[in-house]
Amino acid sequence: MRTIFPTSGAVHFSTRGEYGVRLMVELARHHGHGPVSLAEIADHEELPRPYLEQLVVSLRDAGLVSSTRGAHGGYALTRDPEEIRMGEVLRALEGPLAPMVCASEDPAHAAVCGRSGFCTVNPLWIKVREALATTLDSVTLADLTRPRETAHPFHAGTAADPVSLRA
Amino acid sequence: MRTIFPTSGAVHFSTRGEYGVRLMVELARHHGHGPVSLAEIADHEELPRPYLEQLVVSLRDAGLVSSTRGAHGGYALTRDPEEIRMGEVLRALEGPLAPMVCASEDPAHAAVCGRSGFCTVNPLWIKVREALATTLDSVTLADLTRPRETAHPFHAGTAADPVSLRA
DNA sequence: CTAATCCCGACGGAATCCGTCGGAATTTGT
DNA sequence: ACAAATTCCGACGGATTCCGTCGGGATTAG
Numbered sequence: 001m002r003t004i005f006p007t008s009g010a011v012h013f014s015t016r017g018e019y020g021v022r023l024m025v026e027l028a029r030h031h032g033h034g035p036v037s038l039a040e041i042a043d044h045e046e047l048p049r050p051y052l053e054q055l056v057v058s059l060r061d062a063g064l065v066s067s068t069r070g071a072h073g074g075y076a077l078t079r080d081p082e083e084i085r086m087g088e089v090l091r092a093l094e095g096p097l098a099p100m101v102c103a104s105e106d107p108a109h110a111a112v113c114g115r116s117g118f119c120t121v122n123p124l125w126i127k128v129r130e131a132l133a134t135t136l137d138s139v140t141l142a143d144l145t146r147p148r149e150t151a152h153p154f155h156a157g158t159a160a161d162p163v164s165l166r167a
Numbered sequence: 168m169r170t171i172f173p174t175s176g177a178v179h180f181s182t183r184g185e186y187g188v189r190l191m192v193e194l195a196r197h198h199g200h201g202p203v204s205l206a207e208i209a210d211h212e213e214l215p216r217p218y219l220e221q222l223v224v225s226l227r228d229a230g231l232v233s234s235t236r237g238a239h240g241g242y243a244l245t246r247d248p249e250e251i252r253m254g255e256v257l258r259a260l261e262g263p264l265a266p267m268v269c270a271s272e273d274p275a276h277a278a279v280c281g282r283s284g285f286c287t288v289n290p291l292w293i294k295v296r297e298a299l300a301t302t303l304d305s306v307t308l309a310d311l312t313r314p315r316e317t318a319h320p321f322h323a324g325t326a327a328d329p330v331s332l333r334a
Numbered sequence: 335c336t337a338a339t340c341c342c343g344a345c346g347g348a349a350t351c352c353g354t355c356g357g358a359a360t361t362t363g364t
Numbered sequence: 365a366c367a368a369a370t371t372c373c374g375a376c377g378g379a380t381t382c383c384g385t386c387g388g389g390a391t392t393a394g
Contacts, residue, residue: 010180010184010257010258010261010263010264011178011179011180011261011265011266011299012178012179012266012267013177013178013266013292014381014382014383015382015383015384016382016383017177018267021288021291022288035339037338038339038340039338039339048383048384050384050385050386051383053340053341053342054383054384056340057342067339067340067341068339068340068392069338069339069391069392070340070390070391070393071336071337071391071392071394072339072393072394073338073339073340073391073392074339074340075340086291093177094177094178095177097177097178098177098178099178099179100179100180100185120192120311120312120313121189121192121311123311124188124253124303124306124311125180127302127306128299128302128303131298131299131301131302132178132295132299134298135295136291136295139291139294143291144287144290145287146287147287181350181351181352182352182353183352204369204370204371205370206370215352215353215354217353217354218352218354220371220373221352221373223371224372224373234371234372235361235370235371236359236360236361236369236370236372237359237360237361237369237370237371238369238370239361239363239369239370240360240361240362240370240371241370242371335394336393336394337392338391338393338394339390339391339392339393340389340390340391340392341388341389341390341391342387342388342390343386343387343388343389344385344386344387345384345386345387346384346385346386347382347383347384347385348381348382348383349380349381349382349383350379350380350381350382351378351379351380351381352378352379353377353378353379354375354376354377354378355374355375355376355377356373356375357372357373357374358372358374359370359372359373360370360371360372361369361370361371362367362368362370363368364365364366364367364368
């Protein structure tokens, strides 16, 4: 009997993704006011600091944050929150966002499948990957810093789109 | 050093999802010609039969396939392939398709998060879930039975949409 | 010099994933 | 009646991944 919620469900972001995004949001809130230490973030968000230390390496390697060492050091965004797409953040944290090896953006990875060419379900995974990428790249870090009561949490392109906020 | 491909990537369907979908496709191909045994499918798709036996229970419980026992028995779809959305299949196989507990369709599950109400990143996970659901529910099993060379693998709503096939 | 902070590598318990195995129940064909 | 084919069911176990913890080194500010 599979549990009702097998950790989370079919498609799953790990705590890396979850904590990492929250860390980035926190950095966005302090953007322009100097670096923020992991201790502060860990305290404010109630997250294990040693784990954040491990996480943030990926973000630094991806060039999303810069670090300043020593006392009063910490991390800061390298770009304005409006310029950082959540797709970049999650790729950095969790790896290529493909639901299946055969659906990787990188053709080299996709090739390891073997069933390429005759597999008729591959287009489904591709479509999933595209939907995911489009969605994540359409949201910026700035969108996640606004309080939820705001009228338009995500800059709704046209009017008449209350779906995105009241899910 | 996280491996380049951590099993698959950020968002990941397990082999349950992969094998289960391939099983369903195989059933769709034989739809209307009596039940197909797992031995045949396992042989044709080169998948471990005992594992398929375990898998197919979820599909049966979800009412997607019916079974007939005894010699010459096997499994068959309960509906026409055109009527079976891949969202249903994957929910049955992998559980609720939410990337995060707080983004579950079921409000009871979503409530376990605690951060509800003030968490500003929750809308992102909701949006991901919606994109995923919309995508998966827009593809039917029939779409996956057609050979790939077909002009329109997924019934493209409007013309000028070659994106979906050539990814 | 001290405190704060980033940086780095290693380690380990827990959970999940990916099946395997053995056998019971049911149906068909001979 | 018997044998073969098949679904059905529950348990088990190795491998991998996840989720952190821990200890210490390097760097900077005061």
